[in-house]
Each structure stands twice: as C-alpha cells, then as structure tokens.
Amino acid sequence: MGMFFNLQLNSLEDLLLVELNDLYSAEQQLCDALPEMMEAATSPLLKAAFKSHLQETQRQKSRLEQIFVDLGKPAKNITCQAMKGLIAEGSEIISAEGSDEVRDAALIGAAQRVEHYEIAGYGTARTFANQLGYDNVVRLLQMTLEEEAQTDKKLTQLAEENVNVHASQKFGSSS
Numbered sequence: 001m002g003m004f005f006n007l008q009l010n011s012l013e014d015l016l017l018v019e020l021n022d023l024y025s026a027e028q029q030l031c032d033a034l035p036e037m038m039e040a041a042t043s044p045l046l047k048a049a050f051k052s053h054l055q056e057t058q059r060q061k062s063r064l065e066q067i068f069v070d071l072g073k074p075a076k077n078i079t080c081q082a083m084k085g086l087i088a089e090g091s092e093i094i095s096a097e098g099s100d101e102v103r104d105a106a107l108i109g110a111a112q113r114v115e116h117y118e119i120a121g122y123g124t125a126r127t128f129a130n131q132l133g134y135d136n137v138v139r140l141l142q143m144t145l146e147e148e149a150q151t152d153k154k155l156t157q158l159a160e161e162n163v164n165v166h167a168s169q170k171f172g173s174s175s
C-alpha cells in the first residue's frame, strides 16, 4: 500500500483507486529495477526471463494507464512502500559478494516475492472492479494477473530445473 495523505476510504470505488495507484507505482518501480536485475543475473536463461518480464511490465504499466483513462481518474503520484522494500532487498542481493550461481538463486527468490505481491494486488483490485461492474477494467486486470502468475511459474521452473541445480552442485554446503 502506498503512502496516502488523508486516505479516504468511503466507498469500494475509493478503495479500488487506492489499489490501482499502488499497483501503478509498483509497476513503475519495477520497470526501473528490472534492468539492474537483468544485468546482475549470470544464467543466460535468467537474464532472458528478466528481459522479457521487463517488456511485459512496461505493457502492464500501460494497461493501468488505460484503466485510469477508462475510469476518468488520473493516476496519483504515490510510492508503493512494499515494492520499494522488495526492490531494496533485491539490491542487497545484487551487491552481495559470493558465487554467481547462488546469487542467481537469490535473485529468483527476490523476483518471486515481487510477483506474489503483484498477484495479491491485482487479484484484490480485479475483485473490487468486478463488484463495481467495471467489466473492461476486470478484463484488463485479469490479463495482467494471468501474466504475473505465468511469470511466477516460469521462475519456479527455472529455479528447479536450472539455477538451483547449478547452485547446489557447486556450492551445496558452506561448511
């Protein structure tokens, strides 16, 4: 949730807008952070996954802009504090010393935390929009929700089949 001054929650519509602004800030922050994560990844498969998710994230951000237009409510300039924290944790991994393989495994963990935050936010916003009968908004939010779930799945697969395997083969134990 972002930092709103005088947060007004008098209606479900107010709450939907709070959720949408939170997600918009989250996507914006992620667009700025993903190039660094891509740079930091060693596995070519992980680099490629971050690259394609960056392009997807840019589209998701535009989709939210479309929603604000549909609703006739301009986006607010707020900061999603949760995403800020998740990205800060990702930065700690990027600047960590140690093995490339283990850092890749850690980057996947950080990226999946981001996806889960977004999945929770989009699911909640979609449900509110549905309640309010905003069918087009529901459709757009559902699209993004499915993409985020797909990304999460892809990252799990990449970890299980590739990155974690390399990390454990070379550095299974630190003792």
Ligand SMILES: [Fe+2]
Binding pocket: 027, 057, 060, 118, 148
């Ligand atoms: Fe996203």
